[in-house]
Amino acid sequence: MTVDAGAGATPTAWTLTCDPPGGSHPQAVAACAQLEASKTDPFAKTPAGLMCSMIYGGDQTATVTGTFHGRRVATTFARTNGCEVARWQLVSALLVIVTGGGAGAG
Secondary structure (H helix, E strand, O other): OOEEOOOOOOOOEEOOOOOOOOOOOOOHHHHHHHHHOOOOOOOOOOOOOOOOOOOOOOOEEEEEEEEEEEEEEEEEEEEHHHHHHHHHHHHHOOEEEEOOOOEEEE
16 A cells, blocks of 8 residues: 655555564554454545535545455545545554654644
């Protein structure tokens, strides 16, 4: 995965494996736990035509590719409106934003 904090920051790339948690992700245990606890597909795109609030969450973006439960994943995340902010929050432990003080969930 690649996470871009926006505002001219250098994107950060990580790998993540679960069962057991590992890879270069700074919060692998938390990310795997959040993915496994999800009651819906954590990588599902926002349905077309869904009415979303016009709340801008920031210019952060993320790209995730790989497999999840044997299914290919290739998706992007952004914080462009209320639906996309909510989608980001569903996998916030996965989409860690690194700040000057260390890693923190965006």
